[in-house]
Amino acid sequence: MQLTYNNKDYDIIVEKKRGNRNTYIRVKKDLCIHITTNYFTPMFSIEKLINDNYKQICNMIDSQEIKQKNNNGFFYLGKQYIVIYTDIKKVEFQNDKVYVPQDFEPDKWYKKQAKDLFLEHFEDKYNNFTKHIPHPSLRIRKMTSRWGVCNTRSHVITLNLELIKRDTKYLDYVIVHEMSHLIHGDHSRSFWNLVEENMPDYKKYRDEMKEF
Ligand SMILES: [Zn+2]
Numbered sequence: 001m002q003l004t005y006n007n008k009d010y011d012i013i014v015e016k017k018r019g020n021r022n023t024y025i026r027v028k029k030d031l032c033i034h035i036t037t038n039y040f041t042p043m044f045s046i047e048k049l050i051n052d053n054y055k056q057i058c059n060m061i062d063s064q065e066i067k068q069k070n071n072n073g074f075f076y077l078g079k080q081y082i083v084i085y086t087d088i089k090k091v092e093f094q095n096d097k098v099y100v101p102q103d104f105e106p107d108k109w110y111k112k113q114a115k116d117l118f119l120e121h122f123e124d125k126y127n128n129f130t131k132h133i134p135h136p137s138l139r140i141r142k143m144t145s146r147w148g149v150c151n152t153r154s155h156v157i158t159l160n161l162e163l164i165k166r167d168t169k170y171l172d173y174v175i176v177h178e179m180s181h182l183i184h185g186d187h188s189r190s191f192w193n194l195v196e197e198n199m200p201d202y203k204k205y206r207d208e209m210k211e212f
Pocket of ligand 1: 177181187
């Protein structure tokens with residue numbers, strides 16, 4: 001199945017799962033229309049659903065395409081760079097340009113930088129934390145929907161690799177947020193008070209992160 005919009009054909013992928021109560025339509029990064037629905041939904045009602053929601057689906061395609069255009073730049077610590085491929089073996093920054101080898105893999109490179117940088121900020125925040133907390137261990141992973149996760153039982157804090165693209169103040173905020181979860185598992189008043197104690201202007205960063 002396909003949907004035609006602006007003279008382009010977009011694939012429709014139907015995923016039927018037994019446990020799904022509702023039907024969802026999403027346009028994902030691959031620019032395909034993903035329909036998740038119940039195992040027993042007949043094809044004709046999926047077709048009807050697509051026709052009924054044609055306009056909304058086109059809007060979803062538009063916003064996914066805009067999102068991808070904006071994400072194509074190379075970001076590092078809050079600055080955007082133009083990527084230039086060269087024959088040199090290492091990565092070099094010069095003003096608004098970054099010179100990279102032909103086989104440059106951004107995520108691999110980001111991960112390497114993040115390992116030291118995140119740990120440095122992590123230890124710093126831990127050492128200056130206003131309350132006694134167990135020493136958490138740090139994991140770094142690329143995540144699509146969260147900046148950080150705290151496992152309050154195993155004391156593992158996972159930070160999103162994507163934070164390397166932003167100014168380090170956001171990294172610090174996420175670290176403080178997740179460390180505060182080691183005392184308060186919820187987002188209660190006392191939780192936010194603890195965050196504030198460790199980062200007085202946290203509200204600003206938290207709100208700015210919502211814009212990303
Ligand atoms: Zn939280």
